Amino acid sequence: MTQITIREAVIMARREFLPIKGVVGVSSIGNTIIVYVETPETASLLPRTYYGYRVEVRVTGPIVTLP
Amino acid sequence: MSFTIEEAVQVLSQKFLLQKGVVGVSHGSKELIIYVESEEAARKIPRTLMGFPTKTIVSGKFRVLSLPEAKAGRTIAGTLVNRALRLRPIPGGVSSGSLKVGAGTNAGRVIDKTTGLKMLLSCYHVFLGDVGDPIIQPGKLDGGRYPDDVIGYIERFIEIKPPPETNIIDACIARPVSQDLVSEEVLDIGIVNGIQEAKVGMKVKKSGRSCGLMEATVMDTNATIKVDGYSFGEAIFEDQIITSFFALPGDSGSIAVSADTNAAVGMIFAGSEVLSCINKITNIVQLLNIDIPKSAAPPTLPPTAAAYVLMPLFTGFLLLLGAKTQT
Numbered sequence: 001m002t003q004i005t006i007r008e009a010v011i012m013a014r015r016e017f018l019p020i021k022g023v024v025g026v027s028s029i030g031n032t033i034i035v036y037v038e039t040p041e042t043a044s045l046l047p048r049t050y051y052g053y054r055v056e057v058r059v060t061g062p063i064v065t066l067p
Numbered sequence: 068m069s070f071t072i073e074e075a076v077q078v079l080s081q082k083f084l085l086q087k088g089v090v091g092v093s094h095g096s097k098e099l100i101i102y103v104e105s106e107e108a109a110r111k112i113p114r115t116l117m118g119f120p121t122k123t124i125v126s127g128k129f130r131v132l133s134l135p136e137a138k139a140g141r142t143i144a145g146t147l148v149n150r151a152l153r154l155r156p157i158p159g160g161v162s163s164g165s166l167k168v169g170a171g172t173n174a175g176r177v178i179d180k181t182t183g184l185k186m187l188l189s190c191y192h193v194f195l196g197d198v199g200d201p202i203i204q205p206g207k208l209d210g211g212r213y214p215d216d217v218i219g220y221i222e223r224f225i226e227i228k229p230p231p232e233t234n235i236i237d238a239c240i241a242r243p244v245s246q247d248l249v250s251e252e253v254l255d256i257g258i259v260n261g262i263q264e265a266k267v268g269m270k271v272k273k274s275g276r277s278c279g280l281m282e283a284t285v286m287d288t289n290a291t292i293k294v295d296g297y298s299f300g301e302a303i304f305e306d307q308i309i310t311s312f313f314a315l316p317g318d319s320g321s322i323a324v325s326a327d328t329n330a331a332v333g334m335i336f337a338g339s340e341v342l343s344c345i346n347k348i349t350n351i352v353q354l355l356n357i358d359i360p361k362s363a364a365p366p367t368l369p370p371t372a373a374a375y376v377l378m379p380l381f382t383g384f385l386l387l388l389g390a391k392t393q394t
Binding site for chain 2: 003015018023024025026027028031033036059060061063064065066067
């Protein structure tokens with residue numbers, strides 16, 4: 001199997017993780033996929049690696065506009 | 068005699084909302100829902116009422132969500148001003164908004180590349196409305212009134228789209244009623260010195276209505292995030308900057324600049340309890356067709372910092388002069 005790039009992995013991760021309730025963001029830093037979640041409970045729904053890339057979960061709480 | 072669940076809610080609302088500890092009454096499809104302040108209040112609610120089972124939710128007290136008090140800010144001249152007051156000419160970093168919102172922050176002066184005119188920049192959810200709608204300073208919740216406090220009219224914005232579509236920016240420009248009305252400076256920051264890409268680890272600062280001047284560290288520069296608070300609920304934003312926490316409600320629209328160069332890196336539009344979210348300035352200037360020119364003057368330095376820079380230069384100049392005189 002050909003290894004996909006981190007950029008491709010992030011695109012796939014956005015499609016897969018963002019619809020999960022409690023996931024509020026997906027990104028990447030270097031070769032790590034970053035997933036932002038509202039609560040620590042959501043972290044248990046996420047894999048530790050994704051297409052061979054490490055997944056780092058950051059608990060942020062809900063993200064809202066600031067008017 | 069039997070009641071419908073809606074009738075039961077009406078009857079119980081009158082009875083229960085006068086009871087200490089009960090803060091709300093509602094219903095699901097087959098059950099009554101009673102919102103209470105505490106576990107103690109929950110224990111006093113019967114398991115069934117008027118023939119319907121009850122579900123108790125401990126919600127705490129409901130409060131009106133209000134803006135925090137505005138922080139004061141300093142002009143280049145050193146004057147301390149209240150960001151929630153009527154200020155003319157209008158600097159960046161002060162209370163502003165359309166008639167449809169409480170108050171956000173006016174990012175400051177930008178140049179419309181199509182006309183060369185000065186414009187006012189903020190988030191679209193702060194300058195919310197249609198083209199031609201008025202913008203006031205201060206914002207409505209800070210006492211701004213129509214028509215006395217009108218500072219401009221909405222010129223261009225990018226509509227925020229609901230999922231599954233995605234967004235890049237939440238931004239709007241307003242044409243000021245007069246070009247003289249717009250100050251070039253942002254309170255506590257001075258004159259913004261062009262634009263710059265944010266990098267992870269970069270120190271940034273912002274000047275906003277609620278938190279005033281605060282500094283944060285860039286943690287992420289290409290995040291895709293879900294942001295709540297729009298008329299339709301959540302919106303998805305791509306290509307966003309995430310920083311450590313430095314913004315509260317009322318700070319949307321604050322310009323974020325590099326702490327080193329005073330160049331704009333983005334505009335704050337959202338946040339959580341632990342982080343802040345920023346639209347990239349490169350996307351804002353491109354999509355709104357605006358410019359933030361490089362400052363002719365060097366970035367403003369506080370007097371102490373300026374002294375640290377200028378004193379060695381001055382000393383060096385004197386030494387050089389002395390050396391020349393000796394030869």
